[in-house]
Amino acid sequence: MTTAARSSRLGLRATPQQETVLRRAAEVSNKSMTEFILDSAYQAAERTLLDQRLFLATSSQSQALLSMLDRPEQDNPGLKDLFSRSAPWDT
Template structure:
């Protein structure tokens, strides 16, 4: 989340006492306010949901163009070769 952006939208939430207790404890151990913890967590979940989207609706023309691209013979791609030769950041 961008820390320098001004917050201008308001959300109202209702939680069970158990949910509130878990959220408060998690906020405490991460040294965040409840608002920051909930907003950061929701934002990360939203980003992941968008990245995990697997259904893409396209027009017939777009579908044909994609299938044409997929039917092409493989080509050398030095950028991809370089990228895949590197160690993933989370493996460091």
């Protein structure tokens, strides 16, 4: 996560048991409750967004994709540049 100033407020309600577990986990992690919850939620959100693998395509779209994948590889300077950069979540 970046070190930008936090300007948005999030609110949530928890059961006493959930609060106890979150407090203990935050203490073990040497983080405040806010830090622990926000870091954990952010990591879960990133995983959820990065793990989107299902997409729908018509038969003709699927065939066009398979045809493109079967073509011989070609040099792609833009793609080479893209893959040489660090991922945004790694910086």
